Amino acid sequence: MTRVQDVYPANRVSLREVGLRDGLQMVKTFPSTAAKQRWMREEHAAGVRHFEVGSFLPASTFPQFADVRDMIRTVAALPGAHGIALALNERGVNEALASGVAEVASVVSATEEHSQANARRSRDQAIANVKRLCELRDASSHKPIVNAAISMALGCSITGPVDPNEVVKLVEKCLEAGVDFVAVADTVGYAGPKQVEELTKAIVKLSGPKPVCIHLHDTRGMGIANASAALDAGARILDGSLGGLGGCPFAPGATGNVVFEDLVFLCESKGFDTRIDIEKLVAVRSILRSEMPGEPLYGGLARAGLPGRTTTREQVAGM
Amino acid sequence: MTRVQDVYPANRVSLREVGLRDGLQMVKTFPSTAAKQRWMREEHAAGVRHFEVGSFLPASTFPQFADVRDMIRTVAALPGAHGIALALNERGVNEALASGVAEVASVVSATEEHSQANARRSRDQAIANVKRLCELRDASSHKPIVNAAISMALGCSITGPVDPNEVVKLVEKCLEAGVDFVAVADTVGYAGPKQVEELTKAIVKLSGPKPVCIHLHDTRGMGIANASAALDAGARILDGSLGGLGGCPFAPGATGNVVFEDLVFLCESKGFDTRIDIEKLVAVRSILRSEMPGEPLYGGLARAGLPGRTTTREQVAGM
Numbered sequence: 019m020t021r022v023q024d025v026y027p028a029n030r031v032s033l034r035e036v037g038l039r040d041g042l043q044m045v046k047t048f049p050s051t052a053a054k055q056r057w058m059r060e061e062h063a064a065g066v067r068h069f070e071v072g073s074f075l076p077a078s079t080f081p082q083f084a085d086v087r088d089m090i091r092t093v094a095a096l097p098g099a100h101g102i103a104l105a106l107n108e109r110g111v112n113e114a115l116a117s118g119v120a121e122v123a124s125v126v127s128a129t130e131e132h133s134q135a136n137a138r139r140s141r142d143q144a145i146a147n148v149k150r151l152c153e154l155r156d157a158s159s160h161k162p163i164v165n166a167a168i169s170m171a172l173g174c175s176i177t178g179p180v181d182p183n184e185v186v187k188l189v190e191k192c193l194e195a196g197v198d199f200v201a202v203a204d205t206v207g208y209a210g211p212k213q214v215e216e217l218t219k220a221i222v223k224l225s226g227p228k229p230v231c232i233h234l235h236d237t238r239g240m241g242i243a244n245a246s247a248a249l250d251a252g253a254r255i256l257d258g259s260l261g262g263l264g265g266c267p268f269a270p271g272a273t274g275n276v277v278f279e280d281l282v283f284l285c286e287s288k289g290f291d292t293r294i295d296i297e298k299l300v301a302v303r304s305i306l307r308s309e310m311p312g313e314p315l316y317g318g319l320a321r322a323g324l325p326g327r328t329t330t331r332e333q334v335a336g337m
Numbered sequence: 338m339t340r341v342q343d344v345y346p347a348n349r350v351s352l353r354e355v356g357l358r359d360g361l362q363m364v365k366t367f368p369s370t371a372a373k374q375r376w377m378r379e380e381h382a383a384g385v386r387h388f389e390v391g392s393f394l395p396a397s398t399f400p401q402f403a404d405v406r407d408m409i410r411t412v413a414a415l416p417g418a419h420g421i422a423l424a425l426n427e428r429g430v431n432e433a434l435a436s437g438v439a440e441v442a443s444v445v446s447a448t449e450e451h452s453q454a455n456a457r458r459s460r461d462q463a464i465a466n467v468k469r470l471c472e473l474r475d476a477s478s479h480k481p482i483v484n485a486a487i488s489m490a491l492g493c494s495i496t497g498p499v500d501p502n503e504v505v506k507l508v509e510k511c512l513e514a515g516v517d518f519v520a521v522a523d524t525v526g527y528a529g530p531k532q533v534e535e536l537t538k539a540i541v542k543l544s545g546p547k548p549v550c551i552h553l554h555d556t557r558g559m560g561i562a563n564a565s566a567a568l569d570a571g572a573r574i575l576d577g578s579l580g581g582l583g584g585c586p587f588a589p590g591a592t593g594n595v596v597f598e599d600l601v602f603l604c605e606s607k608g609f610d611t612r613i614d615i616e617k618l619v620a621v622r623s624i625l626r627s628e629m630p631g632e633p634l635y636g637g638l639a640r641a642g643l644p645g646r647t648t649t650r651e652q653v654a655g656m
Contacts, residue, residue, distance in 0.1 A: 173644055207637070207641065239596060239599035239636060239638065242558055243530075243561040246529075246566070280557065287532065289531065318557035
């Protein structure tokens with residue numbers, strides 16, 4: 019049995035690499051299983067400990083996650099590493115539980131409209147699925163951590179603005195259903211830091227001793243500012259993807275996660291010890307570049323490196 | 338006589354387009370005067386009112402600013418627009434005053450090492466130059482606004498970390514010298530939001546009724562987060578450049594300003610009415626692309642557009 023406080027200690031920030039799942043959701047070419055395993059192992063060597071490794075969705079629709087069981091075995095073999103897999107219905111939940119994955123993630127849409135359009139079910143049905151997941155977890159031998167993410171929680175691609183009170187109600191229902199923690203997702207990158215701070219504060223209060231995860235997309239350049247606001251408001255789990263993988267400049271709605279390496283720099287600059295080596299982390303981008311040459315990668319740290327003394331004389335008159 | 342409170346009202350955020358000066362400091366090809374005028378006019382039509390238009394530095398070294406007087410005339414002719422020019426020594430200051438520009442900007446390096454290496458003078462000499470600038474302003478007929486920017490205030494390319502107490506002392510000296518306001522610059526993009534917030538709070542307190550400007554570079558992806566922190570700490574003047582112009586992925590030390598259009602989005606999301614039309618602003622990037630095809634442009638708003646309802650059905654299982 020995995021205790022949530024052991025995996026996500028309350029006195030530290032846990033940064034989760036979600037590039038192997040969310041980052042690969044919409045890419046045009048898929049990295050091989052071997053490449054994904056190298057990506058994970060090299061990030062692990064850089065100090066990363068939390069990996070979303072895939073999803074239990076039909077492999078016919080999402081062939082990039084057909085190897086999810088291999089990935090779960092790989093992450094389980096890495097010392098101190100924690101694997102997360104997404105499951106959206108009872109079939110997927112059963113498969114996830116059978117796989118022995120350490121954490122199962124589920125999703126509830128913040129708006130009825132998006133829930134119907136995206137998952138062809140009501141929000142109540144999604145909550146019932148979360149409840150069933152918790153029951154099956156309780157009946158399982160290894161009792162993985164269960165989280166529920168509220169997607170479109172800070173803006174919806176269908177309805178536009180989202181009432182934060184609706185999100186709070188859904189979070190309450192997920193907590194009542196027995197999840198170990200709730201994640202709040204700005205799925206389409208609508209929010210600014212004020213909105214993130216206000217919602218995070220409310221969810222942190224509701225969650226009590228349970229941790230809170232904020233899952234941000236950098237669609238409009240607000241990702242790091244929003245992550246900073248989430249930390250200020252008490253969130254201690256943040257998601258990101260190496261190079262901000264998942265973004266696509268040509269497809270509306272295809273929006274990258276927050277750049278993982280910049281997120282590490284942010285946390286360190288705010289005094290949180292991430293135990294992650296940024297330079298080693300940046301070096302892992304070479305795997306993404308060679309496996310997915312068509313995907314744009316983002317990030318300031320990869321461009322500029324860590325701050326340090328330089329021997330270059332600055333040009334006269336800079337400000 | 339231009340009153341600083343009229344140009345930078347205390348109850349609003351003033352966003353300054355510095356791409357026409359700082360953004361052009363290190364670019365490889367220079368836009369024509371006509372293109373720069375179009376850039377300024379179109380941004381003015383989008384609602385931008387504050388423009389740094391050039392510098393009074395030797396045209397032999399900085400040919401891109403040889404037309405600074407034309408640019409000053411252009412900005413002066415735009416209703417409600419405010420022009421700023423940089424001057425670093427007494428010759429430049431005299432030329433700036435003679436040009437009739439509405440605001441003269443000067444620079445003091447935060448560290449003795451950078452002051453000597455960059456401007457071949459001590460910080461005391463730089464402060465004396467600021468004092469002389471204020472005296473010449475007082476003796477002038479049109480009495481432009483004068484600001485002093487503390488460069489390398491949040492990290493120095495030569496010394497690395499910078500003692501905030503040193504910055505505070507320099508700010509005090511500049512205020513005593515008679516500047517209308519002080520700008521604090523993260524010239525090489527070393528800072529995170531915590532550091533920005535702490536220093537900004539100290540400078541806002543010191544400045545009393547005078548406004549405070551924070552000038553940020555997005556070198557390590559922290560630009561918008563730092564701008565958000567600066568606003569939280571009471572800064573009401575922020576600098577940026579369209580498309581983050583000024584950055585260069587290949588040259589260490591060449592670091593772009595904060596992306597202007599993302600800065601507008603940030604401010605609006607925090608409840609500040611910028612009176613700037615983001616979509617019109619983003620459209621002005623076409624001038625930069627055609628005039629400087631080799632320069633990378635950054636920014637989330639240009640990539641994703643403003644948030645809005647979409648008719649695209651999201652792919653199943655996004656988070």
